[in-house]
Amino acid sequence: xxxxxxxxxxxxxxxxxxxxxxxxxxxxxxxxxxxxxxxxxxxxxxxxxxxxxxxxxxxxxxxxxxxxxxxxxxxxxxxxxxxxxxxxxxxxxxxxxxxxxxxxxxxxxxxxxxxxxxxxxxxxxxxxxxxxxxxxxxxxxxxxxxxxxxxxxxxxxxxxxxxxxxxxxxxxxxxxxxxxxxxxxxxxxxxxxxxxxxxxxxxxxxxxxxxxxxxxxxxxxxxxxxxxxxxxxxxxxxxxxxxxxxxxxxxxxxxxxxxxxxxxxxxxxxxxxxxxxxxxxxxxxxxxxxxxxxxxxxxxxxxxxxxxxxxxxxxxxxxxxxxxxxxxxxxxxxxxxxxxxxxxxxxxxx
Amino acid sequence: xxxxxxxxxxxxxxxxxxxxxxxxxxxxxxxxxxxxxxxxxxxxxxxxxxxxxxxxxxxxxxxxxxxxxxxxxxxxxxxxxxxxxxxxxxxxxxxxxxxxxxxxxxxxxxxxxxxxxxxxxxxxxxxxxxxxxxxxxxxxxxxxxxxxxxxxxxxxxxxxxxxxxxxxxxxxxxxxxxxxxxxxxxxxxxxxxxxxxxxxxxxxxxxxxxxxxxxxxxxxxxxxxxxxxxxxxxxxxxxxxxxxxxxxxxxxxxxxxxxxxxxxxxxxxxxxxxxxxxxxxxxxxxxxxxxxxxxxxxxxxxxxxxxxxxxxxxxxxxxxxxxxxxxxxxxxxxxxxxxxxxxxxxxxxx
Ligand SMILES: CC(C)[C@H](C(=O)O)[C@@H](O)C(=O)O
Ligand SMILES: CC(C)[C@H](C(=O)O)[C@@H](O)C(=O)O
Numbered sequence: 001x002x003x004x005x006x007x008x009x010x011x012x013x014x015x016x017x018x019x020x021x022x023x024x025x026x027x028x029x030x031x032x033x034x035x036x037x038x039x040x041x042x043x044x045x046x047x048x049x050x051x052x053x054x055x056x057x058x059x060x061x062x063x064x065x066x067x068x069x070x071x072x073x074x075x076x077x078x079x080x081x082x083x084x085x086x087x088x089x090x091x092x093x094x095x096x097x098x099x100x101x102x103x104x105x106x107x108x109x110x111x112x113x114x115x116x117x118x119x120x121x122x123x124x125x126x127x128x129x130x131x132x133x134x135x136x137x138x139x140x141x142x143x144x145x146x147x148x149x150x151x152x153x154x155x156x157x158x159x160x161x162x163x164x165x166x167x168x169x170x171x172x173x174x175x176x177x178x179x180x181x182x183x184x185x186x187x188x189x190x191x192x193x194x195x196x197x198x199x200x201x202x203x204x205x206x207x208x209x210x211x212x213x214x215x216x217x218x219x220x221x222x223x224x225x226x227x228x229x230x231x232x233x234x235x236x237x238x239x240x241x242x243x244x245x246x247x248x249x250x251x252x253x254x255x256x257x258x259x260x261x262x263x264x265x266x267x268x269x270x271x272x273x274x275x276x277x278x279x280x281x282x283x284x285x286x287x288x289x290x291x292x293x294x295x296x297x298x299x300x301x302x303x304x305x306x307x308x309x310x311x312x313x314x315x316x317x318x319x320x321x322x323x324x325x326x327x328x329x330x331x332x333x334x335x336x337x338x339x340x341x342x343x344x345x346x347x348x349x350x
Numbered sequence: 351x352x353x354x355x356x357x358x359x360x361x362x363x364x365x366x367x368x369x370x371x372x373x374x375x376x377x378x379x380x381x382x383x384x385x386x387x388x389x390x391x392x393x394x395x396x397x398x399x400x401x402x403x404x405x406x407x408x409x410x411x412x413x414x415x416x417x418x419x420x421x422x423x424x425x426x427x428x429x430x431x432x433x434x435x436x437x438x439x440x441x442x443x444x445x446x447x448x449x450x451x452x453x454x455x456x457x458x459x460x461x462x463x464x465x466x467x468x469x470x471x472x473x474x475x476x477x478x479x480x481x482x483x484x485x486x487x488x489x490x491x492x493x494x495x496x497x498x499x500x501x502x503x504x505x506x507x508x509x510x511x512x513x514x515x516x517x518x519x520x521x522x523x524x525x526x527x528x529x530x531x532x533x534x535x536x537x538x539x540x541x542x543x544x545x546x547x548x549x550x551x552x553x554x555x556x557x558x559x560x561x562x563x564x565x566x567x568x569x570x571x572x573x574x575x576x577x578x579x580x581x582x583x584x585x586x587x588x589x590x591x592x593x594x595x596x597x598x599x600x601x602x603x604x605x606x607x608x609x610x611x612x613x614x615x616x617x618x619x620x621x622x623x624x625x626x627x628x629x630x631x632x633x634x635x636x637x638x639x640x641x642x643x644x645x646x647x648x649x650x651x652x653x654x655x656x657x658x659x660x661x662x663x664x665x666x667x668x669x670x671x672x673x674x675x676x677x678x679x680x681x682x683x684x685x686x687x688x689x690x691x692x693x694x695x696x697x698x699x700x
Binding site: 075079080081084088089090094120121122125141142144146147148152153154155156157158159160161162163164189190191192193194195197198200201217219220221222224225227228229230242243245246247248249250252253258278 | 430444492506540544545569572575578597600
């Protein structure tokens, strides 16, 4: 197979972890005879620094014309604590999601056997948990009109949803539930928000096409609690953009480390793969960042293009790295292995 | 002391747990020579059923003219799964918060020693955790304009904040931090939301009045993770309405049971005390609901009026109930004690 992949290393630890993902893909390409062509481009703070624009035209065009996008991480504290910054790294990411029409972000959550003890949750709570979060990614308060009055004393964010936006991701989520344990939990705040009530109505309607899937509803405050009290109750979780942002990061604690979790964002034509962790600037250049989430993002990419066998080799390699404790300090505080060594182990295994 | 207290038992288990809180207050009144006059009124689904209005005029007037409000819980599934319901129990609660100007909801989080094992989190994670969440309660998406187009295919919720709304709760939160470990964590989504950027700016400004308090910022997705990974890092958390709703329910898992947590909502003139759990309709009338959160809400009420000694007696009684395992099934699955027995134990102890 020939694949052209746009690579956006981004900020902080992005470049180092993405390098390891590329190495894994190169190794796969060699062994299984695929040609992966990578083209790097700028996005995030690094793009602002070099071009003034968090998503330069060139980067966007590249992403629109490749088979897939592999993203590291974006974000820089120098923008976070400056409420007056006019241009911010995140705008690049949000614009990219919108322009590529990446309406569904999908995050699988499952603890690794060998890491069960490193979760803050008790073994009996997380052992056997296995669910997937479908987060709507191009709507809601992320993209609604924002206002700030001239005096800078009054601000607003509009959260909007249309039936169409809810319908398309709902179908994806129900289809996924059909292939799993046939349960879908819709998370919303329908007792307060009008958009949530629309979500409930539309999801109920879509569910008629999937009579074999059991649908239930949870308020987001309760969901945030249930994820920790009893994560095994979930199979597929479906929710809007901001709730999905919060709940999927929260759910990462179940796996023992956010450094292990990849996600895929899907549109009609495009797909983007990334680790879910952030740019973690304090760790930049120290060879301590966990590359596994990025390597697994590469595996999701392979799966997306039907290269299941190849993806499985990566999953296997990562399992071995964890089993042999070839892991970074987030998973083993006294580890002598760094980003490079973990990445090396994985590509050698392939 | 003479206190006139409006009691709104509400829906589901509300009436049963509130009864136990009243019993505790009666006992305190007798022993310490205070006169607590209770006046019950309707709010929630029960008010809709009887009057068509989730917050009847009479209830509102009563609350405006009493020293404090003691609330059970509101909510009924018959409204939750009907996106077309025009009147819902929650509207009563939201209207009450608005009319009484209850702009700050305060929830202390601290695990009980005797219950540490019943948390889904490991002992070493939660032992020693002790923080308070300040949630803004009369602004944000809860109260902004809501729209639904005629075809019912497009909905919106507006999240709005003004400098003034942010300033008043910030002062409360900073003052509380000064009396505690002098750390305040502002939780927002300033990398995406305009309202969050306003929060950051205003809180930074208010912080100048409290140079002894260390201020830091966390994005809400990260905060949802940090609450579970390392709850001991927090002292005072300050956040907007919806984020506070999610995070404070999530944080309840640290204490081992949501059935233990009371909260107080404060305005310039009024104060409302309630358990943070919901109406839990499945448990209604079964004598299995945990009354402790409501009893502790009564203790918070006493503290609010300076009756510290009396409040401490209640805290002590609750600790004893937990120590002697006179608790409901949420805390001890094979318990033979119910709502009444736990309430009885506490008032006898007084
Ligand atoms: C960086 C930020 C804008 C982003 C989001 O909130 O969507 C991130 O938290 C994520 O979840 O991918
Ligand atoms: C019942 C509901 C409207 C309410 C809220 O969301 O504020 C509840 O969850 C709470 O936290 O008091």
